[in-house]
Amino acid sequence: MMFMSHSSLTAWLDELAGExxxxxxxxxxxxxxxxxxxxxxxxxxLEYDRPDLSAKEFLFPxxxxxxxxxxxxxxxxxxxxxxxxxxxVFGLRPCDAHGLVALDALFRDREPADAHYTRRRQKTALVGxxxxxxxxxxxxTSLGGAPDDPTHLDVLLTAVEGGYAVQPVTNQGEALLASAxxxxxxxxxxxxxxxxxxxPVLAADQWPAHFDQEYWSRLGERCLSCKLxxxxxxxxxxxxxxDEPVASRTDLVLxxxxxxxxxxxxxxxxxxxxxxNSRPLKGQRIRNRYYCKFCYYPKDFGPLGxxxxxxxxxxCPVNIDIVEMLNTVYxxxxxxxxxxxxAET
Amino acid sequence: MFRRPHQCxxxxxxxxxxxxxxxxxxxxxxxxxxxxxxGYVHEEETHLIxxxxxxxxxxxxxxxxxCVIGYEAATRGGTRPAFIYDPDGVDRLVWNRECYANLTTFxxxxxxxxxRGEEVPNVAIMTKPCxxxxxxxxxxxGQISRDKVYIIGLACGGMMAEGNLQAxxxxxxxxIPVLYDTLIGDPPDIDVTDDFEDLAxxxxxxxxxxxxxxLREFDRCIRCYACRQACPGCYCNVCEFDRDDSLWIGMxxxxxxxxxxxxxxxxxxxxxxxxxxxxxxxxxxxxxxxLLNRKLVKEVSELLGHRGGMTTxxxxxxxxxxxxxxxLI
Numbered sequence: 001m002m003f004m005s006h007s008s009l010t011a012w013l014d015e016l017a018g019e020x021x022x023x024x025x026x027x028x029x030x031x032x033x034x035x036x037x038x039x040x041x042x043x044x045x046l047e048y049d050r051p052d053l054s055a056k057e058f059l060f061p062x063x064x065x066x067x068x069x070x071x072x073x074x075x076x077x078x079x080x081x082x083x084x085x086x087x088x089v090f091g092l093r094p095c096d097a098h099g100l101v102a103l104d105a106l107f108r109d110r111e112p113a114d115a116h117y118t119r120r121r122q123k124t125a126l127v128g129x130x131x132x133x134x135x136x137x138x139x140x141t142s143l144g145g146a147p148d149d150p151t152h153l154d155v156l157l158t159a160v161e162g163g164y165a166v167q168p169v170t171n172q173g174e175a176l177l178a179s180a181x182x183x184x185x186x187x188x189x190x191x192x193x194x195x196x197x198x199x200p201v202l203a204a205d206q207w208p209a210h211f212d213q214e215y216w217s218r219l220g221e222r223c224l225s226c227k228l229x230x231x232x233x234x235x236x237x238x239x240x241x242x243d244e245p246v247a248s249r250t251d252l253v254l255x256x257x258x259x260x261x262x263x264x265x266x267x268x269x270x271x272x273x274x275x276x277n278s279r280p281l282k283g284q285r286i287r288n289r290y291y292c293k294f295c296y297y298p299k300d301f302g303p304l305g306x307x308x309x310x311x312x313x314x315x316c317p318v319n320i321d322i323v324e325m326l327n328t329v330y331x332x333x334x335x336x337x338x339x340x341x342x343a344e345t
Numbered sequence: 346m347f348r349r350p351h352q353c354x355x356x357x358x359x360x361x362x363x364x365x366x367x368x369x370x371x372x373x374x375x376x377x378x379x380x381x382x383x384g385y386v387h388e389e390e391t392h393l394i395x396x397x398x399x400x401x402x403x404x405x406x407x408x409x410x411x412c413v414i415g416y417e418a419a420t421r422g423g424t425r426p427a428f429i430y431d432p433d434g435v436d437r438l439v440w441n442r443e444c445y446a447n448l449t450t451f452x453x454x455x456x457x458x459x460x461r462g463e464e465v466p467n468v469a470i471m472t473k474p475c476x477x478x479x480x481x482x483x484x485x486x487g488q489i490s491r492d493k494v495y496i497i498g499l500a501c502g503g504m505m506a507e508g509n510l511q512a513x514x515x516x517x518x519x520x521i522p523v524l525y526d527t528l529i530g531d532p533p534d535i536d537v538t539d540d541f542e543d544l545a546x547x548x549x550x551x552x553x554x555x556x557x558x559x560l561r562e563f564d565r566c567i568r569c570y571a572c573r574q575a576c577p578g579c580y581c582n583v584c585e586f587d588r589d590d591s592l593w594i595g596m597x598x599x600x601x602x603x604x605x606x607x608x609x610x611x612x613x614x615x616x617x618x619x620x621x622x623x624x625x626x627x628x629x630x631x632x633x634x635x636l637l638n639r640k641l642v643k644e645v646s647e648l649l650g651h652r653g654g655m656t657t658x659x660x661x662x663x664x665x666x667x668x669x670x671x672x673l674i
Binding site for chain 1: 419420421423425426427428446450451454561562564565567568569570571573574575583587589595596597598599626627629630631
């Protein structure tokens, strides 16, 4: 097993920060930890559970300028806006990396691939830190993940006595570690992280039978229709696209094409030209959010739209709890099976 | 853990010295929030819950209301909003020191019939004193009719967060709702004065320092709009920030837009804010929004003698049209 001491880690991170953009957990005030670009290891905090937001914003930024249109006299020029410098996201959790699988399926693996996302993905390395425990709302193990799952990372670090156990996962990870001071240690054992209870999740084709249940409108009643759950979600990937004027003068017109996060939970999300809204009720919107995650998205794109990070549970001001929802839908399904079995006999 | 208002704890660390109490009564301490003074005995007593449930059952069974909006136990501790339609569902209702949410915001969902052709529903609502001011606000702005809302008023000794009274409850002197149809519980005997001590540090700063303070706070904002959505006073059909053609603000989730959003919203709540603190409670980033709103509460209170929602008098600077319609600015 490979081992990196705390001081080696610091030196390695400072070196990475010199050649690329280093993104790492940072204290942004009042005890909140966000993944943010840092100048060096001194700005990084290693005391955190889950950062408030996942790592998705560095692949799918909350505000992305896709291109700029510049008009001078009668000449119009288009400027691409691509990520130039490589970036390393350090300290993300395995569920954050797992969440990128859902983003890849839409933005990268399906033709036509999104040029901006693909470029960012190529230029981004992921150095994760295993979770020291599963926190109360975590249920990643019910959705194919684990607190110490290296699968979707380039390097996985696990905190051990005196430093970190190092697991390179990809070639990119190996290359990244080339400059790190790593020792080979034989007697290193990784911590055994207790697992939370499994949450039952119906298969994608079992969901449509429950679409018309009254449960959804009842669940939606207390929803505030904010965008919180979707913004903290590692897999939610809806966006709005708009051309925003930056400058408008006689000699110069500048327009930026902007892609900004959007949320299907917001009241105006489904409003179309003319003002019609095909999802005007809160219950319809919350149902759509969950059906997207567990039914539509796996059917249309493959991966589930949930990795069980539990962030939406923690932040919801009105306790809309995705685990409670999954248990309820599972119970409704069991009940339905029982009724059908009784009808047959 | 289901979100508790832990910002109060964090504010407590930094702002604890603001919580100077003007009373000599030994009923409040900064350490444990409350001690065993009679007014502060924990009122989670069964008989209050039973009174609430009995009233809810009576209202539903008699057909006086079709829905009771109240609190029920949340999945991971604390409480959450509950909507009870069936008299047998009243046993879900709870009333304890963790009933944080301001339920009056849900009255906006009950302003229209549930289905076309039906009547506007009659609802009952469990209402804490601070939240009751929002009902006055909505009445004064013509949003709800008094006869459609049955107010189950709750005498309140304050809500707790992690073993302490929440910061706004420490300064609150409205201990029974400003209006109600029935009152549950006895008014706690509490004597505190709200002297806006929470604003002292900000007011002591230079304009530049204050700007930097707010920019640091707004930097964490993600424009999720939880504050706006939870606010009973934020009910525009189409918010300026939701318009596709807004000329005021871009869609970017960046500092200038966040800064503009919060100051814009605060200005629209000037004289209207009922100080329920719900915006701050729901903020996932613990932005101390109450400081922003309460600064305007203070200004309007001192200049115009008006405090949002204490009566059904409209905000002093609204326009009242000839036909009685109230127009905000």
